[in-house]
Amino acid sequence: MKKLLVALLLVGLLSVSMAQKWPAQLRFVSGPSGGTWFALGGTLAGMWSETVIPMTSGTGGGTANILTISRAQADIGLTTLSVFNAAVKGIDPFKEPVKGTVLFANLYRQYAYFIMRKDYATKNGIKTLGDVIKKKLPIRFATLTPGTASEFVIRLLFEKGYGVSWSDIKSWGGRVEFASYTDGANLLCDNHLDMFAFQISRVASVIMDIESRIEVVILPVDDEAIQKLAEYLGTTKFFIEPGIYKSVTQxxxxxxxxxxxxxxxxxxxxxxxxxxxxxxxxxEQIAKAFTDMAELNPREAISEGVPAHPGAVNFWSKQK
Structure with a gap:
């Protein structure tokens, strides 16, 4: 009996010891000040502070957050699955495979939008993004600034999916610029750009703003290019469905x-x-402020082929 009591005491002490291994607080890294990720990060950190553990929230970026967490300078943060895949594989801009950072959950879908002025598409007979490359058009093109997840995915789609670099586009007499969502939208609407491309969630006010000012088409990406990028970066194929944007009828x-x-x-x-x-x-509470969070679901929370935290895998697997 004495041995049993000692064993139970040791188990109890071990449990206390394990509980004490929780850090005093966690550090959340989000996105640039004023952006959606920055606001979402503050909301998530506040929610977790109320329910689980004290948590602070600060600025960050999709690439930087992965590295910051791997160096134990932060504990949890926002990025995109494509950038995280690149980090795991050691693909540029990462010098080598990043260790110590793992997946917690996919929150909501991101779509690559290639928005072209309708008059330009009609004039040049453009039906898909591939037509721009086949025709080697001297296109005036912009995406978001280097270092963003958008520029990263759009650039690699051109390079790996179509075999075309920014330099190639310039060699056709085209122009490649980098702009914010607002500046790019204004340049497109003022006829200083022919096409503006970026990655964003399913419902995007910037696209609605563009459509309220000019006629545009949203170009489909060719199957072969989608597949090549998927093999390289772990992305997938989504469909922009009718009902959100007036330029999308199928x-x-x-x-x-x-x-x-x-x-x-x-x-x-x-x-x-x-x-x-x-x-x-x-x-549901978070989705009232951030509509895209309504897409969070256990079936898509953990992706195959990337390292994920066992605590997260354990939880999401039980909800399916």
Whole structure:
């Protein structure tokens, strides 16, 4: 009996010891100040502070957040699945495979939009993005600034999917610029651009703003290019469905990605489980402020082929 009591005492002490391994607080890294990710990061950090563990939130970026977490300078943060795949594989801009950062959850879908002035598309007989490359048009083109997930995916789609670089477009007499969502939209509407491309969620006010000012077409991405990028970067194929944008009257296929959360690999499994549980329980509340969060679901939360935290895998697998 004495041995049993000692064993139970040791188990109890071990449990206390394990609980004490939780850090005093966690650090969340989001996006640039004023952006959607920055606001979402503050909301998530506040929610987790109320329900699980104290958490601070600060600025960041899709690429930087992965590295910051891997160096234990932050604990959880936002990025995209494509950028995280690149980090795991050590694909540029990462010098080598990144260790110590793993997937927590895919939050919502990201779509690559190639928005072209309708007058330009009609004049040049453009039906798909591939037509621009085949015709080697001297196109005035813009995407978001280098270092963003948008520029990363759009550039690699051209390079790996179509075998074309920014330099090639310039050699045709075209122009490649980098702009914010607002500046790019204005340049397109003022006829200083022929096409503006970026990656964003399913419902995007910037696209609605463009459509309210000029007639545009949203170009489909060719199957072969989507497949080549998927093999290289782990992206997928999504369809931009009718009903959101007036320029879309039938499904438009494009490159699919996810906004996701990544987390420190060495955080306790029970802590990460609790974080996932709290996120799922507060999903509807968060989605009132961030509509795209309504897309969070267990079936898509964890992607195959990338390292994920066992605490997160454990939770999401139980919800399917």
């Amino acid at each position: 499904p438009v296929q494009t490159v699919g990605d996810y906004t996701c959360l990544v987390i420190r690999q060495d955080l306790p499994e029970d802590l990460v489980y609790k974080l996932a549980e709290a996120l799922w329980n507060r999903k």
